Amino acid sequence: MATQSIDVRVAGNGRMILPASVRKAMGLHGEAKVILTIEDDQVRLSPIGHGVSRAQALYREHAKHARTTDDFLSDRKAEAVADAGEPLATNQQHDPK
Numbered sequence: 001m002a003t004q005s006i007d008v009r010v011a012g013n014g015r016m017i018l019p020a021s022v023r024k025a026m027g028l029h030g031e032a033k034v035i036l037t038i039e040d041d042q043v044r045l046s047p048i049g050h051g052v053s054r055a056q057a058l059y060r061e062h063a064k065h066a067r068t069t070d071d072f073l074s075d076r077k078a079e080a081v082a083d084a085g086e087p088l089a090t091n092q093q094h095d096p097k
Contacts, residue, residue, distance in 0.1 A: 018045075 010016045018028070026047050028034070035051055037044040 006019060006022060008016050008019070018026075023029075023032075026034070026045070027049075028047060033048045035046045035048055037046065
């Protein structure tokens with residue numbers, strides 16, 4: 001993408017309007033969320049969906065096995081049981097009668 005500079009006015013309360021051409025270039029339609037990154041004296045705006053897409057792409061690139069959310073949760077539960085040193089079933093309260 002080519003670099004483009006656009007003058008934007010910032011109101012006294014900090015609000016500014018992104019020009020339609022910028023919103024279109026960023027793929028923003030209607031109300032949207034963006035990630036604002038401050039680096040040194042520069043600000044970068046990124047559509048929030050782009051960050052999610054990049055994270056997913058990085059995961060797919062580096063993941064050794066295909067895993068589901070259920071796989072992940074099952075592994076975490078097994079680790080918690082191992083850390084506790086006892087099976088989950090023994091965590092029940094006993095009646096002293």
